[in-house]
Amino acid sequence: MASRRRMLLKVIILGDSGVGKTSLMNQYVNRKFSNQYKATIGADFLTKEVQFEDRLYTLQIWDTAGQERFQSLGVAFYRGADCCVLVYDVNVMKSFENLNNWREEFLLQASPSDPENFPFIVLGNKVDIDGGNSRVISEKKAKAWCASKGNIPYFETSAKEGFNVEAAFQCIARNALKNEPEEELYLPDTIDVSGGQQQRSTGCEC
């Protein structure tokens, strides 16, 4: 079958402190939400097996500290990423305004080979709070920003209630896969030698 390296899809979750990065990761991987998470120190990751087109992949999801001061560590953790998830809290303006900083910081530190086309996904989290009445960023505004950055797929999520989390990570996985260099996608002993790539490249219709 495929090589080990190709099977691993590395995803980095970034965003301001307290927007729910750890919660999103745990909701997706363990289907659990806790009120007692601690602020992430350093970095950690969880893995989950995902299947696409009869093939299994390991999604390695990296959770990092949200405070800007720790960004210089990024260079160690972002390396080799296949997709970057930018998270903000729909109830906190600053966390939305910082999305661009996180995006640029990521590109700077991870230095992907094709920064123009590197797959990002934006998640607007905590839509459950106060029934959405306390939100300060509208979906429209968020989507407009995503469109201006090269049509970044956008999802509104609630890690607490599990809302849209699975769908978001499906899209994340697909985009991560899309980022894998073509020559690594098909190895000599792989049976399926046609078709898959085109289907995959359609990505998610977000």
Add this chain to the structure above:
Amino acid sequence: MIETDINDLSDDADYAAASRQQGPASFNRSDSGRRSSSGETEGAEVVYLKDNVTIHPTQYAADWISGRLKLIKQAGSLFMTWIPYKGQNSNARLTEKDKNLYTIRAVPFSDIKSIRRHNPPIGWQYIIVVLSSGLAFPPLYFYNGGVKEFLATVKQHAFLVRSADDANVFVVNDFQDPLQKTLSSLELPRAVSVANSPSSSVALSESPSSGNQEMTEGGAFNGSAASVRQNGTPRQKHNDPARDLHMQVLEKFSLVTRFARETTSQLFRESQMDGFLASERRRYDQPLVEHQSLVEHPESPDSNGSPKTPVPADPLEFDKMSLVWGKPRQPRLGLEEWSNFLDSEGRVMDANALKKRIFYGGVEHNLRRELWPFLLEYHPYDSTFAEREYLVAIKKLEYETLKKQWQSISHAQARRFTKFRERKGLIDKDVVRTDRSLSFYDGDDNPNVHLLRDILLTYSFYNFDLGYCQGMSDLLSPILFVMKDESESFWCFVSLMERLGPNFSRDQSGMHSQLFALSKLVEILDSPLHNYFQQNECINYFFCFRWILIQFKREFDFDRTMLLWEVLWTRYLSEHLHLYFCVAILKRYRNKIIGEQMDFDTLLKFINELSGQIDLNPTLRDAEALCICAGENGAACIPPGTPPSLPIEDASVYPQLEDDIL
């Protein structure tokens, strides 16, 4: 001088008598050795004593070393010692120094796993004592018999059962819980200790700390072995105790390699032949990797395969045979003992003795509130009760003033004060996710959580340049838990941040210098592991980031964290014991790390998941031993100003440091 400190047995009346019979001791004894352990062997009862118990380091009878084997009961624990006689075999190839390397100094039976009895048809009976770590002492030959009596005595005072597999094997401390057993076994051998007996001191600490004249470059190395030397105050330069100590350490390593290892491995080959305890056979027959993974993860499904990669030997592994250990941990310091440290007006009479006591045992929880301010150097050791009371009152006013600075910010002002809002926002987010599983901090609207917030916000005004950074709430939480009082917690936190503030600096320079020092320490203490990290792009040591940033706060439960902190805060032996503690943990798992060829990601995950799995006291003993082992070379790995050392330019602000550190 150190020679005599370590080996001087003049306080041991039995030994003194024995050595007089054997001939004059070949060392000049100093007073310090006597002073070092006087009074500290009180309460020890010799329950077994046998002369002419001998080890055979080589096949040549001239090298055989006879000594006295004793079982000593102290404070409810049983210890074994074997002290070679001095002055025998004047034409032996082994010097006195060599012989002393084999000395067994008060090994507690809690560290002993099993004793194997051998009754060869011809020759002397002997025993092999195997430690929990899997290490073993050289065989002890009983020239005058007495093995049966020895075992009977052990059985009276410690838990000893005959192995079901082999009638000649007696298992000590057979824990019911295999996991417990696993945790108690040591991957890292005890390195070199300067201990004479379980409760005896590092003799140097008792030396008067008069002259600092030798220590011109030493400001940066406070607390390291270099300052051991400094405060050890050698009487003659060429007889520098610390140097002797390190020389001896090095010699110990080489000698142990040369003699003990050969002998012991040979014996274990023999042992297999006649049906040694099954588990022992595993230990010694099988490649280290497999043994290691078996020990660490008995339940792990992948531990039954053959090792994937050959693991280079730990260069310090030979001291598995060196019979020396970090000193046994002591019970926590209690109220009665603490009151003896104080004079009638409340001054700590001997700060170094206090630090040493806390280093080896920690503090009972109800005393922490009184002691932490000293350890953090918020309260001077030589202050009186009255002076401290006054200080507390003054500081309370000062705190209130500081706190008002942000309390007086109106809503309108806050709207125009982004930095304040952001800072407050960060703190608000973090305090509600700090130690909330503790009842002290749980529940909605918990007043202690509000205190955390107020103190952190006040600190971010007190030290506006540093501000607030994630991790600080982790450092404050135990302090507030202990101190209870808001102002006192604040000032203790300020003192702690004097040491750890650079961990949070914007350029991360404090963290980088510590990670760098850590890599250098691993390089000298385990170069194969260092090479492995280098080859596998793990050399940045970021996987240890959390350990260092918040002083292992996430790696231990709350009580163990507090114990570890007070040990680190004593700065006894080294200001940078935490780095040796990192090395100690890494060395415990080195074979697993290398054997499984962990890459950076896997290693980071592995290290993160060690949280809650690290055995505190044995690791502290390892760290102590590693620190002594590394000595000046270790201190030289740590650049001046590396946290928690004070920045070099400010060193003069804290002149008392020079006297504080052993």
